[in-house]
Amino acid sequence: xxxxxxxxxxxxxxxxxxxxxxxxxxxxxxxxxxxxxxxxxxxxxxxxxxxxxxxxxxxxxxxxxxxxxxxxxxxxxxxxxxxxxxxxxxxxxxxxxxxxxxxxxxxxxxxxxxxxxxxxxxxxxxxxxxxxxxxxxxxxxxxxxxxxxxxxxxxxxxxxxxxxxxxxxxxxxxxxxxxxxxxxxxxxxxxxxxxxxxxxxxxxxxxxxxxxxxxxxxxxxxxxxxxxxxxxxxxxxxxxxxxxxxxxxxxxxxxxxxx
Numbered sequence: 001x002x003x004x005x006x007x008x009x010x011x012x013x014x015x016x017x018x019x020x021x022x023x024x025x026x027x028x029x030x031x032x033x034x035x036x037x038x039x040x041x042x043x044x045x046x047x048x049x050x051x052x053x054x055x056x057x058x059x060x061x062x063x064x065x066x067x068x069x070x071x072x073x074x075x076x077x078x079x080x081x082x083x084x085x086x087x088x089x090x091x092x093x094x095x096x097x098x099x100x101x102x103x104x105x106x107x108x109x110x111x112x113x114x115x116x117x118x119x120x121x122x123x124x125x126x127x128x129x130x131x132x133x134x135x136x137x138x139x140x141x142x143x144x145x146x147x148x149x150x151x152x153x154x155x156x157x158x159x160x161x162x163x164x165x166x167x168x169x170x171x172x173x174x175x176x177x178x179x180x181x182x183x184x185x186x187x188x189x190x191x192x193x194x195x196x197x198x199x200x201x202x203x204x205x206x207x208x209x210x211x212x213x214x215x216x217x218x219x220x221x222x223x224x225x226x227x228x229x230x231x232x233x234x235x236x237x238x239x240x241x242x243x244x245x246x247x248x249x250x251x252x253x254x255x256x257x258x259x
Contacts, residue, residue: 011035021048029060036068044095051092053079065091069100071112118192121160122147124178124243125199127206131222132240133199134231135167138218143231145196145240146220156195164199168220169211172199177252179243183235184257196243234258 013035014026023043027036043050052070054061066072070091078085098105122145125133134143148163150156157174164170175198183192210220225244229237238258246253 013039015043023047023050025052033064033067036064040068048095053088056087069093119150120192120194121150121156122196123160123199124196126201127204127222131224134223135217136219142233160197167213167216178246180254181239182256
């Protein structure tokens, strides 16, 4: 492969070979997108990967990288540049990536930088007395509804049934959606959507069949709403009460932090 270490395109884009088969692009402020697009295409003739590291607060350069066909891969934290630790967004394009002018390639480009929101699925399981199944988790003191984080590409409705089976060894299909609860950013967490599905009414003996995944679950029990108020975080209690209120039917409710 041609060594482009330190080569500057006549239009002002600098191309450097930083590893075997890897080129890195740099350009000055205000560089036309067409110039960077051209540099990407030329670099891919001799490299399998072309990348750019862009400052997290340099929004014009981020737009230039994106519309030059480079996909956002993530943020490298604490990169040392000129003796200073900084954060850099990594954009890259592989020789095998579909061109952005093709529909699938364009969708992949958009998918690389559009916001992604975490989803959490939970199950509202009741006994014949109206008590709610709650779990005491190993990684926090308060209790919560059974469920967990939805994996990428996974159905939220299937995810909650999977989590309940993995953590409690219970096979409970998720019914209709009762509540969508938005959780604002908190204590190091990004915001998230919590989806509460109907887990149906069961005999209280259900808890006898629970096999706890000890890494995640300390205890599980049917609890009254009053007990939930004592054991759960306030936003969890509000979520439980909102979901219970919507059991009678109608459209799924929407709340923010349980309100």
